[in-house]
Amino acid sequence: MIASAPGKAILFGEHSVVYGKHAVVSAINLRCYAKAEKSREIRIVSNFGTTSLDFKGFHAYISYAIKRFREIKPISGVEIQVKSQIPPASGLGSSSATTVSVLHAMNAEFEAGLSKDEIFELAKRVELDVQGIGSGTDPFISTFGGCWVLPEKKRFDTKLEFSVINSGKPSVTAEMVRKVRMLKERYPEIINPILDSMDSIALSGFHALEKNDLSKVSELFKINQSLLRALGVSTPEIDEIVAEVEKKGHSAKITGAGGGGCLLTTGEGDMRIKLSSEGVRLEDHEVWNSV
Numbered sequence: 001m002i003a004s005a006p007g008k009a010i011l012f013g014e015h016s017v018v019y020g021k022h023a024v025v026s027a028i029n030l031r032c033y034a035k036a037e038k039s040r041e042i043r044i045v046s047n048f049g050t051t052s053l054d055f056k057g058f059h060a061y062i063s064y065a066i067k068r069f070r071e072i073k074p075i076s077g078v079e080i081q082v083k084s085q086i087p088p089a090s091g092l093g094s095s096s097a098t099t100v101s102v103l104h105a106m107n108a109e110f111e112a113g114l115s116k117d118e119i120f121e122l123a124k125r126v127e128l129d130v131q132g133i134g135s136g137t138d139p140f141i142s143t144f145g146g147c148w149v150l151p152e153k154k155r156f157d158t159k160l161e162f163s164v165i166n167s168g169k170p171s172v173t174a175e176m177v178r179k180v181r182m183l184k185e186r187y188p189e190i191i192n193p194i195l196d197s198m199d200s201i202a203l204s205g206f207h208a209l210e211k212n213d214l215s216k217v218s219e220l221f222k223i224n225q226s227l228l229r230a231l232g233v234s235t236p237e238i239d240e241i242v243a244e245v246e247k248k249g250h251s252a253k254i255t256g257a258g259g260g261g262c263l264l265t266t267g268e269g270d271m272r273i274k275l276s277s278e279g280v281r282l283e284d285h286e287v288w289n290s291v
């Protein structure tokens with residue numbers, strides 16, 4: 001059976017969300033496709049290569065997904081093939097989209113009868129297995145799709161579209177989160193107001209997105225990016241990209257942890273993305289062959 005799940009973009013609120021502030025997060029129309037077939041052994045095939053269970057390598061998420069699935073439905077083996085449209089380590093939720101699509105494909109192939117809520121819980125477990133920490137936001141978005149305000153989990157819609165620019169360097173979430181925490185510990189009286197501003201930006205951003213007000217979103221992107229830079233999660237390469245975009249009258253901001261990874265822009269980018277995409281779903285062979 002074949003399943004697909006979307007990646008995600010953080011429109012507003014990365015880093016401040018760690019401290020309980022609001023964030024706006026959406027599923028995007030870049031997806032990961034996974035095929036699960038009954039087999040006597042375990043075989044995992046992706047762009048990165050072919051392995052068996054590979055808990056420490058590039059198939060860590062898929063390996064833990066199989067392990068957690070087997071705790072619910074004992075199976076002797078499975079062949080998993082994965083094709084992803086989401087650039088890895090870019091802040092676009094590639095790992096969760098992989099995990100969720102693999103779990104959903106296995107659920108269908110082995111008729112385990114898991115609900116979406118149960119798939120989400122398993123995917124959250126896998127995120128913790130691999131990363132040690134994780135808010136569960138990415139598995140949530142990959143499972144249910146849509147556009148959300150966190151922490152309330154309020155769903156809304158927007159027609160706005162953006163483009164993505166890849167800074168070319170991988171994003172290292174844990175390192176960036178640690179960096180911000182250290183800065184906040186050293187200068188609480190300076191950093192706390194920045195986090196409060198980010199909270200206000202996320203709330204204004206949500207209203208602007210809901211009203212499809214691109215020029216306001218663009219203004220808020222600009223302020224948000226300046227504050228992310230103040231937190232130390234931008235890079236000279238990202239600053240250069242932002243300056244180029246702003247010269248053309250648009251704006252761009254980091255999406256995700258920064259230190260590399262992708263930017264969202266109101267201008268032109270490497271690829272166009274739509275928001276509010278559908279969550280995990282089954283696919284047919286025709287779709288699989290066309291990916």
Ligand code: PMV
Pocket residue numbers: 010013014015016017018090091092093134135171173177255256257258
């Ligand atoms: O880099 P990503 O897509 O995993 O996003 C990280 C977002 C942070 O706010 C920096 C951390 C978090 O857990 O919310």
